[in-house]
Amino acid sequence: MIRFCSQSLYKNARFLTGLPNQTKCAKICIVGGGPAGFYAAQHIIKTLPQCEIDIFERLPVPFGLVRFGVAPDHPEVKNVINTFTKTAKSPQVRFVGNVNFGIDINLQDLKESYHAVILTYGAEQDKTFGIPGENLQNVISAREFVGWYNGLPRDKDLNVDLSNESVVILGQGNVAVDAARMLLSPLDELKKTDITEHALAKLADSKVKSVYLVGRRGPMQVAFTIKELREMINLKGCSSIFEKEHFRGIPNLIPNLVRPRKRLTELLVKSALETSPKPSSKEFRPLFLRSPLAILGDSRVTGVEFGLNTLEGTELENQRAIPTGEREVITSGMVLRSIGYKSVCPDPSIPFDNKRGRVINTKGRVEHGVYSAGWLSTGPVGVILSTMSNAFETGANVLDDIRQEVINLNEIRPGINAIISKLDAKGVQTVSFDGWEKIDKEEVTRGKALGKPREKIVDIKEMLQIAETGKKVID
Amino acid sequence: MAQYALRSLCSRLVWHSQSIKLFVVPQRCHSLSRPLLKKEDVEVTFIKASGEVIKTKGKEGDSLLDVVVNNNIDLDGFGACEGTLTCSTCHLIFKQKDFDELPEKPTDEELDMLDLAYELTETSRLGCQINLTKKLNGLEVRVPATINDARSS
Numbered sequence: 349m350i351r352f353c354s355q356s357l358y359k360n361a362r363f364l365t366g367l368p369n370q371t372k373c374a375k376i377c378i379v380g381g382g383p384a385g386f387y388a389a390q391h392i393i394k395t396l397p398q399c400e401i402d403i404f405e406r407l408p409v410p411f412g413l414v415r416f417g418v419a420p421d422h423p424e425v426k427n428v429i430n431t432f433t434k435t436a437k438s439p440q441v442r443f444v445g446n447v448n449f450g451i452d453i454n455l456q457d458l459k460e461s462y463h464a465v466i467l468t469y470g471a472e473q474d475k476t477f478g479i480p481g482e483n484l485q486n487v488i489s490a491r492e493f494v495g496w497y498n499g500l501p502r503d504k505d506l507n508v509d510l511s512n513e514s515v516v517i518l519g520q521g522n523v524a525v526d527a528a529r530m531l532l533s534p535l536d537e538l539k540k541t542d543i544t545e546h547a548l549a550k551l552a553d554s555k556v557k558s559v560y561l562v563g564r565r566g567p568m569q570v571a572f573t574i575k576e577l578r579e580m581i582n583l584k585g586c587s588s589i590f591e592k593e594h595f596r597g598i599p600n601l602i603p604n605l606v607r608p609r610k611r612l613t614e615l616l617v618k619s620a621l622e623t624s625p626k627p628s629s630k631e632f633r634p635l636f637l638r639s640p641l642a643i644l645g646d647s648r649v650t651g652v653e654f655g656l657n658t659l660e661g662t663e664l665e666n667q668r669a670i671p672t673g674e675r676e677v678i679t680s681g682m683v684l685r686s687i688g689y690k691s692v693c694p695d696p697s698i699p700f701d702n703k704r705g706r707v708i709n710t711k712g713r714v715e716h717g718v719y720s721a722g723w724l725s726t727g728p729v730g731v732i733l734s735t736m737s738n739a740f741e742t743g744a745n746v747l748d749d750i751r752q753e754v755i756n757l758n759e760i761r762p763g764i765n766a767i768i769s770k771l772d773a774k775g776v777q778t779v780s781f782d783g784w785e786k787i788d789k790e791e792v793t794r795g796k797a798l799g800k801p802r803e804k805i806v807d808i809k810e811m812l813q814i815a816e817t818g819k820k821v822i823d
Numbered sequence: 824m825a826q827y828a829l830r831s832l833c834s835r836l837v838w839h840s841q842s843i844k845l846f847v848v849p850q851r852c853h854s855l856s857r858p859l860l861k862k863e864d865v866e867v868t869f870i871k872a873s874g875e876v877i878k879t880k881g882k883e884g885d886s887l888l889d890v891v892v893n894n895n896i897d898l899d900g901f902g903a904c905e906g907t908l909t910c911s912t913c914h915l916i917f918k919q920k921d922f923d924e925l926p927e928k929p930t931d932e933e934l935d936m937l938d939l940a941y942e943l944t945e946t947s948r949l950g951c952q953i954n955l956t957k958k959l960n961g962l963e964v965r966v967p968a969t970i971n972d973a974r975s976s
Binding site for chain 2: 387390391394422424425427428430431573574575578607608611612731732733736737740
């Protein structure tokens, strides 16, 4: 096996970090190969060249939501992959794919094998309303819908029926807007992206004309950001239609707002009150002040019954929705639920807040030698910048704890060798970064034939077969 | 680093060719058959939140993101989307006078991204959108703490 902690690196480490006693290599593992994991690793290796960081990922492929969450028509956002790749290829970092935390290895195994464990496995479960009809056919969580068009293996066989003209999306965040845009975008635009072929085929036969984006509160409380709204307003072949009556009084509030709410509200008001919608065959219709009471239908969804709300409270951001008692039904052949994600707790020894669905932590510190970062730590909010800065903070705390000798590097830790022995004993085929690059190459080749930047492989077995030709995780 | 710079440049070229600046492309593709335009150096100073001052140089026409990348300036996480206007990690804060004199005003798309930046000020811009001119020689910009390792560890 390659010795990561060479003498030359050690010299640099002393110079850069002021860690006079670092004669031992810090062995750190990260659980989850998404942006939080890669940014935490990036931050640590920059300051502490004398370390070994192993990034464990459940799937054979890295990058988490950058690959499986970011919409296919936002390829620029995925440029962060270039930096992650640089991190993965640095001599201190090792990517270990296809390792299922909680099943193949648990927290205790990792605590015994590493000086520090950083949990960054994200938020993968969607929140539900707990209303009648949520289990009807074609009531789908936006998370699954996103996974389906982005090639997440577990969502590849999702049964999506686009034969009805009307779709209701419950929720007004960026995931909801992404889903709406995928349903309303011209097919020719999507064809050029890395959207999965199975999704493209379904969208080609789509009958969807109207997408409702429904929130329980008003235009002042929407959760989506301005870029996503502007994209919808400018979307080719689609008009954005707002309910003017819900904007009464809002123009007068604008001067007292601060950015980003100010510019977002200005754009909403401009589109709702000052622009007449262009005639188009497709419509994007944000609806406000409606809470779903029941999803209607026998076996398949036929509509949603809403209770109408009014707002109470003076502080705009914290205004509460109060039912008026009035009801309304919107006919719809498909419902997407998009009211946020929760993290899961795959190992009962993790201090976990079940109600909020996240790890209990203080600025990324969970317990001695255990840390967290990203959505698992903060909840599922924010853009890539938020995750980056949160992961940097956790990384800085790990470095602080090493510096303060809260983490004692004199205690010998076996690192990857102990974990690989366990995984071998269980017959787990691990995937190295080299293995991922074989998959990557194959995906790009397949994409080229289709005029796309890549065609994602959605079958784990197939990924593993291709990765097997790559180098092993340890020699 | 060179690879990164090239990639960054390529993605910027794609971006430009999609927008209005088609004419930028030939200037950047240094063909052997035509003489290179002699571009002057422009001095730029970055002031990190820790107080650290980094004096460096760029060429006319370079963006401030190019300057950071080409000079390998250590600003963690800077330019995550590589100049494609889809993040706000190259957020920089200008002096009022410099801000007022910047040749191009921010587009709606730049302001949309700035809306999500930490420590947003009235004189904030995205570094990827500011192209150096001779007039900007001696420019001093502040790098917000959140990008420049909040803990300076």
